[in-house]
Amino acid sequence: MQQFESTAGEKWEQVFEANPSDRPKFYITVAYPYPSGAMHVGHGRTYIVPDVIARFWRMKGFEVLYPMAFHVTGAPVIGISKRIARGDEKAIHLYRDLYKVPQDVLERFTNPLEIVRHFSEEYMRVMKSCGLSIDWRRKFTTVDPTYSKFIEWQWKHLGEGEHVVKGAHPVRYCPQCENPVGDHDLLEGDKAEILKFTLVMFQYGDSLIPTATLRPETIYGVTNLWINPAITYVKVKVDGRTWIISQEAADKILLQDHTVEVMGKIPGTSLIDQKVVHPLCGEVPILPAEFVDPDMASGVVMSVPAHAPFDYIALRDLQKAGKYTTIQPVPLITVPGYGQVPAKDAVERLGVENQLDSRMDTLTQEVYAAEFSSGKLYDAYGGKPVRIARDDVAALMLEQYGSVVMYEFDNRTVVCRCGSRVYVKILHDQWFLQYSDPAWKAQVSEHLRDMALVPPEVRVEFERTVGWLKDWACTRRVGLGTRLPWDPAWLIEPLSDSTIYMAYYTIAHRIREFAPEILTPEVFEYIFLGKESPNLPEREKLGKLREEFLYWYPYNYRFSAKDLISNHLTFQIFHHVAIFPKPSLPKGMVVFGMGLLNGAKMSSSKGNVFLLEDAVQEFGADTVRMFLVGSAEPWQDFDWRNELVISTKKQIERLWNTVIESSKATEADCGIDTWLISRLQHHITRTTEALTKFQTRQALQEAFFSVEADLKWYRRRLPDGSKGHSSLKELSSVWIRLMAPIIPFTAEQLWSETGEMGLVSFAPWPKADDSRVYHEIELAEELLLRTVEDIESIMKLIQLTPSSLTLCIAPDWKYDIFKTIARSDDRSQVIREIMKDEGMRARGKDATDAVKQCTTLIHRLPPQIVEALSEGVLDERDIFDQAKSFLESEFGIPVTVVPADPGRYAKAAAALPFKPAIVIE
RNA sequence: GCGAGGGUAGCCAAGCUAGGCCUAAGGCGUCGGACUUAAGAUCCGAUCUCGAAGGAGUUCAAGGGUUCGAAUCCCUUCCCUCGCACCA
Secondary structure (H helix, E strand, O other): OOHHHHHHHHHHOOOOOOOOOOOOEEEEEEOOOOOOOOOEHHHHHHHHHHHHHHHHHHHOOOEEEOOOOEOOOEOHHHHHHHHHHHOOHHHHHHHHHHOOOOHHHHHHOOOHHHHHHHHHHHHHHHHHHOOOOOOHHHOOEOOOHHHHHHHHHHHHHHHHOOOEEEEEEEEEEEOOOOEEOOHHHEEEOOOOOEEEEEEEEEEEOOEEEEEEEOOHHHHHHOOEEEEOOOOEEEEEEEOOEEEEEEHHHHHHHHOOOOOEEEEEEEEHHHHOOOEEEEOOOEEEEEEEOOOOOOOOOOOOEEEOOOOOHHHHHHHHHHHHOOOOOOOOOOOOEEOOOOOOOHHHHHHHHHOOOOOOOOOHHHHHHHHHHHHHHHOEEOHHHOOOEHHHHHHHHHHHHHHHOOOEEEEEEOOOOOEEOOOOEOEEEEEEEEEEEOOOOHHHHHHHHHHHHOOEEEOOOHHHHHHHHHHHOOOEEOEEOOOEOOEOOOOOOOEEOHHHOOOOHHHHHOOHHHHOOOOHHHOOHHHHHHHHHOOOOOOOOOHHHHHHHHHHHHHHOOOOEEEEEHHHHHHHHHHHHHHHHHHOOHHHOOOEEEEEOOEEEOOEEOEOOOOEOOEHHHHHHHHOHHHHHHHHHHOOOOOOOEEEOHHHHHHHHHHHHHHHHHHHHHOOOOEOOOHHHHHHHHHHHHHHHHHHHHHHOOOHHHHHHHHHHHHHHHHHHHHHHOOOOOOOEOHHHHHHHHHHHHHOOOOHHHHHHHHHHOOOOOOHHHOOOOOOOHHHOOHHHHHHHHHHHHHHHHHHHHHHHOOOOOOOEEEEEOOHHHHHHHHHHHHOOOOOOHHHHHHOOHHHHHHOHHHHHHHHHHHHHHHHOOHHHHHHHHHOOOOHHHHHHHOHHHHHHHHOOOEEEEEOOOOOOHHHHHOEOOEOEEEEO
8 A cells, every 4th residue: 555655745746835826825834853863753743743734724725835944053963973073982873773874974974064964855855755745845944045144134123122132141161172062062960050159258367258158148147167177278369359269169260250360279277267257247267167068169168057957067066076165056047847946957857967967968958948938037137038038138249248159060060072071151242032021021921812822721831931031042152053143253043043934934935036145134124024125126026025925924823842832932922023013923833742652752862763764664654644643632742652553554444445345336325325424424524623623633533433433333234235335435535535634645546546536635625514414314323223232232141042022112201201301400300390290190100210210311311312302203113113124134033113011011111212122032 | 849731441542621421432452253274354242340131339540528429620649741941
């Protein structure tokens, strides 16, 4: 069956190129891939789900645009290329063995552009093999000169709109590579966070002793400083003032925006017992402590024994030895669950012996967290909650008491791939996108309210992201990309040059006709915003571009995985509202779940991936498609398991066989065909609804499995020997089209096999025809089906050989009861209502029993059946009479249908509406 | 830690936003049968327990609550996934 996938592929060449027309448009985009490696089945779903949607709307008569491009901005491929050039085992294994890159190509990977060129070609090839209905004319990469011109225009806008500001920014930095390092450049410590310490400046003679703290508000409780007597500190001139810090600290501070000049050494021991002073806590002594790490921040610590377990226990240890016994903890924070001195409580609760105890770290965390979340400063110190006081005190110190900020990793070692240690460096002149701007946020929130979000649960996540976003460092020193127009030393960072390219797609194929040099901001200003300016080049041709943009924009839906909510998906709304007028703003987004492989997370770096191309080769594109869209709804995580995929393939084969068989059916239709076609109308309606709501899995259930279930019953109901009637041809035509978005290759082939003209990809989507829906026939069939099931279950239980089957039809008065109950609002009172009737009273217990049974039955039947029964009249006798020969051949015994007569059959008393009594003898 | 979303039978997965159609759709797997020289494919049946009459009992992470009635509503606990930024 896979052999015709290439045939269909040829037929589709260029047919999905979409142009403005008088039809309504439907424009969808997916986050473009970063082609640094091969596509796996997870990527496959990301692009196949939108394709199913695209194909659906195309058949619905819309002009559908589904474009694709490649994001090659950024640093990763540069790193990859370096690693390959260097002969890095892991990188070479990944590319040669897992991604199956031929040796000669791999050798060219020393040029990063070769990597993206190779994989973008591979992406395109694999996407085509999956049948994606993409308009490939519009393909581009983000380093095309034309695209760069577009980005320059975008940034001119952002700059003029005052959304880009300059500032300093701490980054991880490798002194050996002389570059900032990203996660993927790290050998170790990729989870390390940059902490912001406040250096509290204690005066010591002419010098300053900076103690590093994360908790500046505790300055009021300082009783002493800690110095490690085992190490030698250095005297350094920092920005003109003398500091005493560890050697390590001096090295670090040098990278953080300070001038540093080493003056001399000073042993820790010589500082012990000296006095220092700070305006907020007065004079305190310096005490010795071995827990002080010279490689942590400044290498000097201020001691707050009331609130820091380390400080408390170090002091206690000294006091046990009879020293410094006059020093008492000075509490300043109240916190529920602890007494006056929380550090003491915590230490004593765990029975910690001394400062070398391994539990000290968790203990510190515990007190720290408790005080941060629910602690409050004493009224004498302002009475504010800790989380507020912390920032207030830090600000006060920075402004008035000479404090300085020092950045440091949270105690984990961070090592660059080059082997060198990584430090925190302040980068100057860094440009930021000011996402923190409340006015900008407000615009975004407002537009977000008007956007369709699928699934609806993600809305809160978007709202939270908008509120939480801070300024984003949007420029880089290294990598591929477009230079910042007004500061060309900087490159625009990847997440910032990929926010409004959906607009670029609309003109991507036409703008190629222009030389990049003439693409001034004024040109784009006209294309996207309609602003005329004098001397626009090739004004007439530009008009075409403007038309194209106006036709397609705004996009209808953007698709992406859920991990991009907190950056890309939200960024792009920010950029859109900053640049485009309301009518051009995005309409909706669909957020996807993640992919698993055999229950484990799919991850290229761990080698746990199944390549999409391999999947297509092994199972065929349609099988892969049907599995990927059918195993879970798009927003749910999905799990790829080969054994499940195999059964999907069989399902497609069954469909194929049924359709081919059906084309031979010629016999005239009968009652059951009316039923089949009637049911089909519902499946059309439900499939359409599901696809409209992006529920690909639900759509597949309706379009495939429900139809198949009907066919099963249909075949059973056919007279012996019959293979089906000509209604099957009609069903086939509908069925192929309902399945076409999901399995387009098979559908295309079947479409021509069954003699239809043209491509099914452009065939009209089936429309449900109400005039072909026969509720009574469906209800009658339902009755028959339920009765057959009941008979079967009885047959199974009684293990004697039956000789005859009698169906006893409930009397009319039971129908009356049934209807009365079904229509009643208050079912607890209904029995009284019924017994008012003289005829019913005469029946006595039979009537009350029937009420109970009917009530139970009504609860058990689907509501729409109850409704139908309470309104219409169903001639059960007639239905079973007509099905007599069917029942006789099903069970192989004579069948009689009689009115329920308890005198003749004891069982007959059990007969109820829609549930005849069954007597088997 | 914080924010968001989840935990349903051997597995995947509906249902849960509007409590009674729920022993809980559908698919997979497994078992039995038909077909076949055989395998595969296909078709039929079974798949929580009990039951010689279409029924009954016990289940929907764990515990508690609301209700005549809860997988569905409320509370608590446990577990999983995603995000927490300069990285695409």
